[in-house]
Amino acid sequence: MNVLEINNLSVSYGAVQALIGVSLYVQRGEIVALIGANGAGKSTLLRTISRLIKPKSGEIRYMGEDVLAMRADTVVRKGVAHVPEGRRVLARLSVEDNLLLGAYTRSNRPKIRENLERQYRRFPRLRERRTQLAGTLSGGEQQMLAIARALMSEPQLLLLDEPSLGLAPIIVRDIFQIIRELNADGVTMLLVEQNAQLALQNAQRGYVLEAGSVILDGKGSDLVDDARVRKAYLG
């Protein structure tokens, strides 16, 4: 079953066409990679799914429901969590407050506590720093916090925007280890990356976005070997 289905989506910022007739789908349990150069429209796509941007035309369905008829908070309530580009932790709030705000749409307190405990087990660093202001965390720790915060809403679908951005290779390895573990736990993901190799190696399927359009799609392993992808993104 398709968790996410996008048909013919077009988005523009004023005169700038950011997405032109994009169609894609994500099935339950998959990691789907979305790769493309700077400015290809990757973040725009995720922001449109999260209802931060109104598209010009097209359709987005999540679990068969019309996303474009929902408010941003409804999308989260229904089970879509978004880890934004650049992490965007709430710098002036503590690590734990950031995590608890991740569960803003949830109201069952014992379950929220349980989930918090689960995140602390997954990210022991965050437990050590639970009272620290999030703005004082290192880049890698902030990325972990952003992911853990998204998981606090108990999502069915996780949208990840460049989780490797600006991180040392060793930290990137940790983050992708966590991404694989989450996927093994059953979390479906749409993963945006500029690090095409890493993304495609970890994804079941992938799409290549160029200047707002999907120019290629296929199995992750096939795309890694594709001559055009190699030339454009893998060097």
Added chain:
Amino acid sequence: MDFNVLIQNVFNGLAVGGVYAIFALGYTLVFSILGIINFAHGAVFTLGAYFTYAFLGARFGFNGLLANQQLPFGVPFPLATLFGGLAAGVISVLIERVAFRPLRNRGADPLLTLVSSLGVAVAIVNVIQYLVGAEAYSYPSLTISLGIPPSVMLGGERPIVIRTVQIIIFSVSMVVLVLLTYFINYTKVGKALQAVAEDQITSRLLGINTDRLIVVTFFVSGFVGGIAGTLVGLSVSITGPYFGIAFGLKGLAVIVLGGLGSVPGAVLGGLVIGLGEALVPAQYVGYKDAIAFAVLFIVLLVRPRGILGRTLVQKV
């Protein structure tokens, strides 16, 4: 200044400072969420005072559309204050709808909102004048209505006399301050407000309905503004439709002094200016306002972000 007078003045300053603090918090809440000063806040303060007057069941004067009118019922002063605050909160929410939201939805420059809120303030002043005239109104004496003694004396031989009204004003301000601090720091909605204040986009991604929180903010801001208006009206009188304008300016001095957008800063700024004014020697009392702004000016020379203003958080 002899010691008794000094103590009285300090107490006076605390009472006035407490009101400054809660009034200024109304500005601070809106500023921290939207990054703009709500110039209609002073007008909401005025309305709060008039609403309380009406809820007491008191009769309006000889001028205006509501001349000689009164509500068919009256409630005791504490309840009237609460209702006055709630009504001011509702008005504040309406102001957000009319003067803030339409501009925000169109992505207008925040500076434009400044002007539209100023316009609302002027309109409210005029409407008040149209409805109840320009005369001053005083609340019925608490001594009569609630049987409270006009003043209390502390100490034996040369007792310090403190007006009961000041004790009431100070206590009510402190209760409001404590409740507000609790609300902001320890409730789920309060945390969400902090999140929206820091980053609206991220807040939306976390499932926070930012428009609804902005409404909550305006309501709370109007509520404390209205209570402040009632307290000042209780201390002196409601001096007319322009009642809140001068006070509104003082409130601006308070938040700038404390540090724009800082909640503890607003409280500290309120108390500093309240005490500063109260300690002005009697023969210079006419220069009270100038002294408040002089203090502000000097502090800003030393600390351009105000006493507790934070340096900008480095974006990663």
